[in-house]
Amino acid sequence: MVTALFKVILMGDGSVGKTSLRRQYMGEGFKANYMITIGADFAVKKMQLEGGFDVSIQIWDLAGQEHFKNVRNTFYKGAQGALAVYSTVERSSFDNVDNWLEECWTNAGRKIPVVLIGNKIDLREQFKDNPVMKQTIVTTEEGEALAKKIASKGTHASFLETSAKTGHNAEAAFLELALRILDAGGLAS
Secondary structure (H helix, E strand, O other), X not given: OXXXXXXXXXXXXXXXXXXXXXXXXXXXOOOOOOOOOOOEEEEEEEEEEOOOEEEEEEEEEEOOOHHHHHHHHHHHOOOOEEEEEEEOOOHHHXXXXXXXXXXXXXXXXXXXXXXXXXXXXXXXXXXOOOHHHHOOOOXXXXXXXXXXXXXXXXXXXXXXXXXXXXOEOHHHXXXXXXXXXXXXXXXXX
């Protein structure tokens, strides 16, 4: 049996659901009231992968607000993978993913594997018939295209859509990232 510790970054604009996604993954459930993450939050969870791999995922949940940018830089050091989260009902958060990747890869010192996460799919369904909100919706196809673009930059990348509210794909997101880290030679890191 092989045991590994993977440091992963949970990044994206403020209020896209990073902390809620982490809470769902940790089995803590969803909280509707929004509380800003200050600097970074931290959690660890063990998972078992096929092939006899026991992995501890060390999750660094980074604050998304711009005024925390200088504090965030140090948290990327030693990261082996990242979940880049955007809201499927807030186009600006999708448009900012490239900025998050640049910040991550610059501060991590290399292009670490990424799982692109389109969160809040439960809201996308609610907003699809609202003419004003419909303009801010990010489609599944747009998310898939961005993940392909990220992969073309020379890193392991994949795409999932989630709902932190319902828990849809919350566990799958972290599992997918662990697998991408393994694909990239994460046990040797």
